[in-house]
């Protein structure tokens with residue numbers, strides 16, 4: 001996303017457009033369209049401020065069955081401040097890239113049906129398989145239980 005400072009009037013400039021999605025190079029994310037942006041640029045006192053929204057559609061493999069699942073990545077409060085930029089054109093591509101990478105979902109899974117079956121592969125998943133947060137929690141509780149028993153044995 002390149003901003004031409006000299007084109008920004010005193011009241012600010014609304015910018016809307018697309019950037020090619022190949023700037024998002026992430027192994028688990030496959031873009032299905034361009035990066036869309038709607039931002040407002042202001043240039044005051046020699047500083048460029050760009051604020052607005054970024055959107056990108058794509059797919060991420062399910063953490064259980066690896067089937068690609070559609071995800072919509074949205075950066076609702078994109079903000080870039082460039083103090084005293086050199087030249088009349090500022091390239092914000094790197095800031096756009098970083099904010100979108102941070103907004104990518106870390107853990108995507110298809111929704112299991114009532115019998116804990118994956119709707120895509122039909123594979124059945126028990127309560128513990130693939131439910132890592134739950135098993136970590138139960139480990140913590142069993143560790144606490146053991147501690148509690150030890151405390152009691154001392155008494």
Ligand SMILES: [Zn+2]
Pocket residue numbers: 062063064065066067109110118120
């Ligand atoms: Zn799945």
